[in-house]
Amino acid sequence: xxxxxxxxxxxxxAVLISILGFYLRYKNHTLVPLPGxxxxxxxxxxxxxxxxxLGLPVSRSxxxxxxxxxxxxxxxxxxxxxTAGGSPLEINQPWLDHPPLLSLITGGYAYLSGARxxxxxxxxxxxxxxxLFGVTTIILVGVLTYQLVGxxxxxxxxALLATSPLVTVTSRMIQGENGVIAAFLASLIFLSSYLxxxxxxxxxxxxxxxxxxxxxxxxxxxxxxxxxxxxxxQENKKMALKFWETALxxxxxxxFLALFFVYGAAFDWSTFVIVWQSNSTRPYDIGFGxxxxxxxxxxxxxxxxxxxxxxxxxxxxxxLLLAVEKRRKLFSFVVLPVLVYLIxxxxxxxxxxxxxxxxxxxxxxIAVAVILTEGVSSAEKLLPVVLTLxxxxxxxxxxxxxxxxxxxxxxxxxxxxxxxxxxxxxxxxRLNRFLYxxxxxxxxxxxxxxxxxxxxxxxxKIN
Amino acid sequence: xxxxxTNMSKEARVFLPQILWYxxxxxxxxxxxxxxxxxxxxxxxxxxxxxxxxTTVSDKRQKATDPCQFFIxxxxxxxxxxxxxxxxxxxxxxxxxxxxxLSVLTTPDYRSMLExxxxxxxxxxxxxxxxxxxxxxxxxxQIFNFSDKIKLKSRVxxxxxxxxxxxxxxxxxxx
Numbered sequence: 001x002x003x004x005x006x007x008x009x010x011x012x013x014a015v016l017i018s019i020l021g022f023y024l025r026y027k028n029h030t031l032v033p034l035p036g037x038x039x040x041x042x043x044x045x046x047x048x049x050x051x052x053x054l055g056l057p058v059s060r061s062x063x064x065x066x067x068x069x070x071x072x073x074x075x076x077x078x079x080x081x082x083t084a085g086g087s088p089l090e091i092n093q094p095w096l097d098h099p100p101l102l103s104l105i106t107g108g109y110a111y112l113s114g115a116r117x118x119x120x121x122x123x124x125x126x127x128x129x130x131x132l133f134g135v136t137t138i139i140l141v142g143v144l145t146y147q148l149v150g151x152x153x154x155x156x157x158x159a160l161l162a163t164s165p166l167v168t169v170t171s172r173m174i175q176g177e178n179g180v181i182a183a184f185l186a187s188l189i190f191l192s193s194y195l196x197x198x199x200x201x202x203x204x205x206x207x208x209x210x211x212x213x214x215x216x217x218x219x220x221x222x223x224x225x226x227x228x229x230x231x232x233x234q235e236n237k238k239m240a241l242k243f244w245e246t247a248l249x250x251x252x253x254x255x256f257l258a259l260f261f262v263y264g265a266a267f268d269w270s271t272f273v274i275v276w277q278s279n280s281t282r283p284y285d286i287g288f289g290x291x292x293x294x295x296x297x298x299x300x301x302x303x304x305x306x307x308x309x310x311x312x313x314x315x316x317x318x319x320l321l322l323a324v325e326k327r328r329k330l331f332s333f334v335v336l337p338v339l340v341y342l343i344x345x346x347x348x349x350x351x352x353x354x355x356x357x358x359x360x361x362x363x364x365x366i367a368v369a370v371i372l373t374e375g376v377s378s379a380e381k382l383l384p385v386v387l388t389l390x391x392x393x394x395x396x397x398x399x400x401x402x403x404x405x406x407x408x409x410x411x412x413x414x415x416x417x418x419x420x421x422x423x424x425x426x427x428x429x430r431l432n433r434f435l436y437x438x439x440x441x442x443x444x445x446x447x448x449x450x451x452x453x454x455x456x457x458x459x460x461k462i463n
Numbered sequence: 464x465x466x467x468x469t470n471m472s473k474e475a476r477v478f479l480p481q482i483l484w485y486x487x488x489x490x491x492x493x494x495x496x497x498x499x500x501x502x503x504x505x506x507x508x509x510x511x512x513x514x515x516x517x518t519t520v521s522d523k524r525q526k527a528t529d530p531c532q533f534f535i536x537x538x539x540x541x542x543x544x545x546x547x548x549x550x551x552x553x554x555x556x557x558x559x560x561x562x563x564x565l566s567v568l569t570t571p572d573y574r575s576m577l578e579x580x581x582x583x584x585x586x587x588x589x590x591x592x593x594x595x596x597x598x599x600x601x602x603x604x605q606i607f608n609f610s611d612k613i614k615l616k617s618r619v620x621x622x623x624x625x626x627x628x629x630x631x632x633x634x635x636x637x638x
Contacts, residue, residue, distance in 0.1 A: 054512055055503030071566045072517050073583045078524070078533065080583060086537030088564050091517065119521035244478035251482050255489045262493045266500035 010151040014142050014158060021138045021162030024451045025131050029172045031456040035123040036079030038301050038355070039089065041174040045126040046118050047095050048107015053116070056267065061097050062090035065278030066271065076119045094267035096275045099260040101215035102179050105129050126174055133178050134171035138162050140185035141362050147192045148333055149370055156440070157362075157369035163447035165395075165454060166298050166308040167361055173300075175355035176217030181362055183213030184223045187253075188333050191227055195234065203231075207249045211256030218260070218279075219348055222341040222359065224253040229340065230332045290346065299354030305463045307398065309391030310447075311357075314364025316387065317371040330370065338363045372440060381436050385423045388436075389416065392443040395450050401462055402453040520582060527586040530621070531559040535583060539564035547617040549580045552625060552633075559584075565613065573599070573619065574609035597621050603634055 001009075036042075043060045050058035062069060069090035073080060080086070109129045110121045138161050146154035161167055171178055187209035194202035210227050213220030231246045264272030295315050298308045321327065322335050341359050348356070368387070375384025396412065399405060419439070423432060471479065527533050531553035539546050542564040552558045561580050568575045574592050577599075581588035591597040592609045599606045599621040601614065613619070622630055 050516060053507065053516060055500070055505075055507035058513065058516070071564060073535070073563075073567060073579070074517060075524070075583045075585075076521070080535045081533050082536065084537075085540070086535055086562050086564075087539045087541055088567050093513075117516055117519040117521060119519065119524060122521075122523070238474070240472045240474040244474045248478050248482055248485075252485060255485070258489075259493060259496065262497050263500065266497045267504070 013155050017158045017162050018135055018138050022131060022135045024163065024168045025134045025172060028454060029127050029131060030124040032454055032459045033169055033173060033300055034083050034456060035077035036083035037304065038173060039084060042076055042121060044103045044174045045106040045110055045121045047100060047103035049110055049115060049121055051100065052107060052111050056093055057095040057100065058091060058093040059095040060089040061092045061095055063097060063275055063278040065274035066092040074118045077122050094271060096264050096272045098176055098217055099215045100263065102176050106174050127172050130172055130174055130178060133182055137182050140182060140189065141366060144185055144189050145366050145369060147189065148329055153369040153373040156373055157366045159444050160310060160365040160368060161362060163444050163451065164308060164310050165447060165450045166306050168451050169306060170300055170355060170358055173355060177355050177358040179216030180213050180220040181359050183209050183216060183220060184337060184359060185362060187223050187227055191230055192333060203245060203249060207252035210253035214256045219344050222344045224250060226337050226340040229336060301354050302352050307394060307463065309394035310368065311361065311364055313387045313390050314368050317367035318364060320371055321367050334363050334366050375436060376433060379429065381432055382423045385436060385439060388439050388443050392446055395446040398450055398462055399446060402458050520585065524585055527584055529553045530586050531557045533584040534559040535561035538562050544615055547576055547613055547619055549577060550618065550620045552622045571613050572610050573606050573613050576613050591621055597623050
């Protein structure tokens with residue numbers, strides 16, 4: 001195929017994947033996750049709304065640092081008849097739990113949509129901006145993967161992110177991590193461009209993107225740390241140049257964190273300091289239990305799970321990339337972000353909350369895409385086949401809870417060893433490649449089907 | 464100054480001015496942000512606007528057709544005994560139970576309690592506390608003055624179109 005035609009096909013496929021990703025996120029976005037399942041979603045938006053209307057951030061927190069709460073029943077989306085439980089919400093002012101960027105985006109959108117009181121900020125309104133975040137993230141994953149390995153892996157990484165039911169559900173949630181992800185990917189894309197094209201504008205853009213990440217949530221510090229490590233560990237560069245590049249990058253990115261301090265000081269410095277301390281005295285969850293939990297469970301909230309195989313296969317793929325030497329760029333832009341965020345994740349004691357895990361996902365999926373795409377051209381396909389069968393099996397299992405799939409159980413039971421046996425013993429290159437690609441497409445199709453099956457009723461049933 | 468610049472590396476001569484310029488711009492932006500936030504707060508904030516933001520019922524929220532259509536599910540687990548139940552009997556078949564954490568009330572009386580439950584669930588309590596078509600009881604004692612202070616852990620039960628005999632029968636059955 002000529003190069004131009006290949007480019008057009010690739011871009012066309014990327015556009016179609018992005019549209020599919022948007023559709024899957026849009027469908028049922030007001031109902032799944034259930035409104036009120038995490039009241040953080042309203043909390044973020046109320047901060048934006050109150051900043052616009054009162055000039056003061058007011059919202060739900062309950063952190064001990066505030067020294068007393070104003071208890072209120074704010075029955076937005078009728079959450080007190082469904083998900084919120086019977087306790088009133090702990091309202092605090094000035095609310096300084098997190099930096100205000102996501103609040104201003106969702107609260108600002110709600111205001112522009114006509115919301116004037118907290119009850120107006122319904123899930124139907126405030127989740128809309130997150131749909132765009134979701135699609136942006138799909139595109140950014142495609143761009144970064146393309147820069148690192150090429151078009152095929154980029155398309156697969158995009159397809160995984162677009163169709164993973166866990167991601168489609170969590171990307172609808174108003175959580176700072178969804179903003180951190182977009183900033184993380186954008187910063188790495190610009191850094192990669194800087195390293196290859198040597199144009200200083202990319203260094204500035206990378207630093208600014210890292211700074212924006214910090215305005216979504218303080219855990220966005222991972223973006224700045226990761227970028228600094230990448231810049232400082234460049235090979236074949238003078239130490240002085242590496243030092244000054246890193247200094248510029250950190251000055252710009254961390255200045256955004258300093259803006260959060262200014263924001264806190266403008267409202268109430270002593271409350272800001274106490275809330276900061278309250279946030280940092282959360283349980284220090286660095287035990288093996290939390291790591292095992294991270295690797296083996298896929299959570300949406302604290303207690304709600306949506307079991308899926310792709311993140312597990314992602315962790316395996318990251319370990320595989322870690323083990324392969326001489327792949328410096330993949331290490332710097334896929335493995336290192338995972339490791340840096342893992343440290344932040346463990347230090348922040350975030351293992352209890354599903355949304356704390358979101359920033360891992362794009363990098364896990366890029367790792368999966370790299371390993372599975374290499375499997376297409378590789379003569380030895382057993383490992384990527386097994387890596388595809390794990391999430392396919394788990395998704396089909398979930399589907400069987402929504403639909404009557406008893407008829408296919410024997411096929412799965414006997415087909416699984418047959419497929420593994422086939423790829424173990426039969427070495428017909430073209431046929432194996434065809435079967436392998438068909439298997440990946442089947443896994444993606446199962447993802448889409450499960451997404452389409454995720455009605456509120458089914459979502460409540462599964463775990 | 465000349466001595467300072469000549470001792471600087473080539474990289475420092477490129478990057479240091481950029482960092483200093485950026486820091487200067489940042490200082491201006493941060494100062495402006497600080498002042499704007501302070502000014503907006505002083506001009507926009509008032510206790511009345513705060514109350515309205517939190518307590519105004521959304522026009523977009525569906526209004527309840529009667530007090531039994533919606534309810535507050537679950538109990539206020541952190542209320543430490545400072546709660547009361549509001550139970551509405553809309554007819555012989557339908558009732559709704561809501562438990563309210565009394566710390567949300569500024570005036571802890573029956574009227575405020577019923578009005579707050581009505582605000583939360585989206586129905587008017589006017590006919591309950593005023594016009595006499597409803598009869599309300601607290602732990603089986605009829606409430607005649609809704610301005611009386613509410614007792615902790617009360618069971619406030621309001622009946623629509625029930626005769627005294629029917630209410631007595633209901634209590635007898637429940638006991």
